[in-house]
Amino acid sequence: MFKIKKQKSAKKNADHKTRQSTTKRSSDHQALQRLVDAKAATKSGNFHPMKPRGFETNGVITLKRRLQFSAATAYVVSAQDIFNVMGGCNVSAVLNVPDYWEFRLKKVELWSWLTTFGTPVAAALQDLGIDSGENDFNGRATLVEDVCNSPDFPAHVKMLPVPTTPMGSWHNGAAATAVQLFKVFAAANSVMDLTCELVQPYFFGENQYTRVVVGASVGTHTCLGINTGTGNIVLGVTNG
Numbered sequence: 001m002f003k004i005k006k007q008k009s010a011k012k013n014a015d016h017k018t019r020q021s022t023t024k025r026s027s028d029h030q031a032l033q034r035l036v037d038a039k040a041a042t043k044s045g046n047f048h049p050m051k052p053r054g055f056e057t058n059g060v061i062t063l064k065r066r067l068q069f070s071a072a073t074a075y076v077v078s079a080q081d082i083f084n085v086m087g088g089c090n091v092s093a094v095l096n097v098p099d100y101w102e103f104r105l106k107k108v109e110l111w112s113w114l115t116t117f118g119t120p121v122a123a124a125l126q127d128l129g130i131d132s133g134e135n136d137f138n139g140r141a142t143l144v145e146d147v148c149n150s151p152d153f154p155a156h157v158k159m160l161p162v163p164t165t166p167m168g169s170w171h172n173g174a175a176a177t178a179v180q181l182f183k184v185f186a187a188a189n190s191v192m193d194l195t196c197e198l199v200q201p202y203f204f205g206e207n208q209y210t211r212v213v214v215g216a217s218v219g220t221h222t223c224l225g226i227n228t229g230t231g232n233i234v235l236g237v238t239n240g
Contacts, residue, residue, distance in 0.1 A: 060197050062106070065223065069190040071231035076128060077184060079166075080177040083209050085194060085234055087223035090216035097210050099221070100198040102172035105181065107195040109158040112187040114151045121148045123155035124185040127167050145185070155187075170199075173209025184226075192232075213240065 065085050082105065088098040112123035124145035142162075148155035159182070161168030167181040186192060216222065222240040225232040233239050 058101075058199060058202060060199055062195065063198050064193060064195045065237075066235045067192045067194070067225055067232045068235055069186050069188060069192070069232045072188050073184060073186045073190075073227075073231050075184055075227050076180050077182050077226050078177065079171040079173075079179050079181060080209070081226040082171070082181065082194065082196065083173060083177065084211060084224035084228075085226060086196060086198065087221055087234075087237060088211065090213055090218055090220050090222060092218060093216050094213055095210055096213045096216065096222060098173065099201070101201040102170050102199050103196045104163075104170045105161045105167055105194065106197055107158060107160055107193070108182065108184075109193045109195075110156070110184065110186060110190060111192075112148060112155040112190040114148050114154075115188060117151075121155055121187045122146070122185060123148070123157050123187070123190065124183075125157050125159045126183040126185075127159065127161065127165060128180040128182055177209055216240065 063086060065087075067085065082103060083098055086098065086100065086103060088096045090096050108125055110123045110125055112121045114121050122145060124143065126144075127142040142159060144157045144159055146155040146157045159167075161182075163169065166179050171177070171179075184192065211224070213222070221238065223234040223237045224239060225234050229239060
């Protein structure tokens with residue numbers, strides 16, 4: 001009996017030493033990994049024990065606007081139209097200034113519903129503003145279209161602008177606000193969503209684009225549909 005107990009005790013001690021050794025190796029590995037991560041972060045400029053982390057002074061935000069069409073529309077949308085749709089603050093009775101420094105379109109989506117049985121309804125988006133010369137090094141023009149001939153499903157198209165084309169580029173109002181971005185073909189009662197990325201003006205100053213308004217209340221925020229709101233409005237905001 002004495003020998004059996006001794007063997008069990010020896011085995012128990014061996015198991016305990018093994019667990020201690022495993023725990024120590026795991027702890028050493030974790031400490032080494034923390035050291036490697038700290039060195040990598042320091043080398044990349046993201047971490048230093050004696051200074052705060054860097055931060056972006058003026059981040060990008062995403063904003064969506066929805067337009068509703070009261071009439072059939074075939075219209076070329078410009079950068080100026082997007083400035084108006086995104087909206088701004090009336091700094092005087094006759095002057096509206098955007099609330100952001102610059103914008104770029106991230107997605108355009110359009111739905112058109114059947115209004116008369118037997119008369120198909122079309123919806124289309126066309127990328128514009130491509131190089132007018134023989135060669136185009138900025139991207140390729142895109143046309144997406146759909147047709148609705150049933151009241152159950154609307155015609156539905158969407159476009160994700162290419163960043164190297166005017167439609168997907170940044171616009172800050174400094175020049176060329178009349179540049180053509182895309183063309184929209186929409187039936188009456190269509191709905192179009194515009195999703196934009198905006199850079200706020202807290203670091204750069206106010207946008208250089210301004211819009212003339214009439215009899216506005218100072219300090220109010222207003223938006224305006226495309227083509228100065230002809231046949232469409234921006235939903236959920238004050239139009240004017």
